[in-house]
Amino acid sequence: MGLCSPKFDVAVIGAGPSGLTAAYSLAKKGFKVVVLERGRTPGSKNLYGGRVYSSALEEIYGGFRSEAPIERWVKKERFSIALGDKSITIEYSSNSSSSFTAYLSKLTNWMAQKAEEAGATILTDIRVDDIWVEDNFVKGIKAGGDKLQADVVIDAEGINRILLERMGVVPKLDPNHVAIGLKQVIKLDEERINERFGLEPDEGLAWFIMGEVTKGIPGGGFLYTNSTTVSLGLVLFLWGMKKPPNQHVFEILEDFRLSPLMKKFIGDGVCIEYGAHLTPEISLDLSPKKLYGNGFLVVGDAAGLLLNLGYTVRGVDLAAYSGYLAAKAFEKAHSEGKFNAENLAHYQNLLEESFIMTELNKHTSIAKLLKNESMFKIYPEILVNLASKLYEIKWRSPTILEALKEATKGKTLFTENGPDITDLVKAP
Ligand SMILES: Cc1cc2nc3c(=O)[nH]c(=O)nc-3n(C[C@H](O)[C@H](O)[C@H](O)COP(=O)(O)OP(=O)(O)OC[C@H]3O[C@@H](n4cnc5c(N)ncnc54)[C@H](O)[C@@H]3O)c2cc1C
Incomplete structure (x- = not known):
């Protein structure tokens, strides 16, 4: 690398799904594109839960279904609330599927391969130190004392956004807007996975769990079945950690693995990999005001x-x-011959018209809901207590109203200017 190195049409920072797909799409059109990744291989620094929705990838990558490293197609969805040895579970199953489980490292490796086959250059083990800006125009990137010139730089550095921060495009990450994700990959043989989770060989399960599994920290747990492993993890909202937890977060995850709900499924599995990563919580609050600039896209x-x-x-x-x-x-x-902000603003228009902004704008209220601590503690407790009153019958069975009153006893639930939940169950 260096000033004498050839100029690229586009330099992409980061070999995650966003950067590699940009590189693949550009290289397919014949543009000269380079991806710079700080990890040893594409995917080596990536961590996620375990399931990907396929529609977008099928549109972008021809032959996706037959070529991509898909573990299982998700045909079962489970949702549980767990409290001690008690739990409520609902399950949805279907023969059709719109999502699959995969290892993100394998998926990104596959995307890297597709980008290279299309003609992109991928340079690993290179950390970009700065985005090179001159006269308010991005000229390329700086790494290890060298500069690499490009007409446009695409910032695909992921949630940490150190380069964007340095450039003054975004403020420092606010803990209120991010969560920490922890994950173990647990080895289990294929037969045991199919038998225990009630799956056919190529069928997958996605399972979301709320309640005591997060030890009082707002957030939830997840489990995804791969072919011969299970991905188990927790997402913990940083705003909910008012003081440091009594346990290391990995101990909380290990307790989740050995909890009454999980133990019979995966208690005897062997953890072969673990990791942690930040993830956006209220993602639109994290968005830079503009996702484009002179010679620049995010x-x-x-x-x-x-x-x-x-x-x-x-x-x-x-x-x-x-x-x-x-x-x-x-x-x-x-095609317009200029890479200024005015021309690149087209990216923001495309985003606005696409499912991405439609979905993000449509679901803003969920963010508010996820900020309500009662969602993670009081509601789960009420529901599990209600089930226990209704189902654990000794001599007399309560009416539903009696059970609801019992389950909500002492639980004053004030939402901002909202009703006390106990009002809802007061007999007329
Ligand atoms: C715990 C957890 C669970 C999740 N579960 C799911 C899920 O089940 N399904 C789903 O669809 N999504 C899930 N996500 C979200 C998903 O992982 C991300 O949205 C996705 O990976 C974002 O892709 P990206 O390319 O933007 O960034 P990333 O995948 O983070 O890639 C960024 C890349 O940039 C590189 N990089 C960063 N800085 C530099 C630098 N200075 N120089 C060079 N390289 C650099 C990094 O090494 C990395 O490879 C989850 C996330 C977490 C943390």
């Missing part, structure tokens, strides 16, 4: 494009699609 998590619906997380498909749209915007600016 995609994926760095742009705050993640949808956390509480019962499921969509980051990978949104990241990949934003990379695809960034490539389209570059192509248009190229």
Whole structure:
């Protein structure tokens, strides 16, 4: 690398789903594109839960279903609330599927392969130190004392956004807007997975769990079945950690694995991998005001494009699609002969018109709901107590109203200017 190195049309920072999809889409159109990744291999620094929604990837990558490293197609969804040895579970199953389980490292490796086959250059083990700006125009990137020139830089650095912060495009990450995700990959053989989770060989399960598993910290647990492993993890909202937890967060995860609800499924499995990563919580609050500038575009998590619906997380498909749209915007600016903010603003328009912004704008109220501490403590307690009153019958069975009164006893639930939940069950 260095000033004498050839100029690229586009330099992409980060080989995650967003950066690699941008690179693939640009290289396919014949543009000269380089991806710079600080990890040893594409995917080596990535961590996620375990399931990806496929529609966007199928549109972008021809032959996706047959070529991509898919573990299982998700045909069962479970949602549980667990409190001690008691739990409530609902399950949804269907023969059709719109999402699959996969290892993110394998998926990104596959995307890297597709980008290289299309003609992109991927340089690993290189940490970009700065985005190179001159006269209010991005000229390229700086890494290890060298500079690399490009018409446009696509920032796909993920949630940490150190480069965007340094550039003054975003403020320091606010703990109120991010959560920490922890994950173990647990080895179990295929037969045991199929038998224990009631799955056919290629069927997958996605399971979301609320309640005591997070030890009072707002957040939830997840489990995804791969072919011969299970991904188990927790997402803990940092705003809810008013003081440091009594336990190390990995101990909380290990207790989750050995909890009464999980033990019979995975208690005898062997943890072969673990990790932690930040994830956007209220993603739109994290978005830079503009996702484009002179010679500059921002995609994926760095742009705050993640949808956390509480019962499921969509980051990978949104990241990949934003990379695809960034490539389209570059192509248009190229045809206009100028890579200034005015021309690259087309990216923001494409995002607004796409499912990404439609979805993110549609679901803003979920963020408010996920900020309500009662969602994680009082409501789960009420529901499990209600079930225990209704189902654990000794001599007399309570009426539903009696059971509800018992379950909500002493639980004064004030929402801002809202009703006390006990009002709802007061007999007329
Ligand atoms: C615990 C957890 C669970 C999740 N579960 C799911 C899920 O089940 N399904 C789903 O769809 N999404 C999930 N997500 C979200 C998903 O992982 C992200 O939305 C997605 O990975 C974002 O892709 P990206 O390319 O924008 O960023 P990333 O995947 O974070 O990639 C960024 C890349 O940039 C590189 N990089 C950063 N800085 C530099 C630098 N200075 N120089 C060079 N390289 C750099 C990094 O090494 C990394 O490879 C989850 C996230 C977490 C943390």
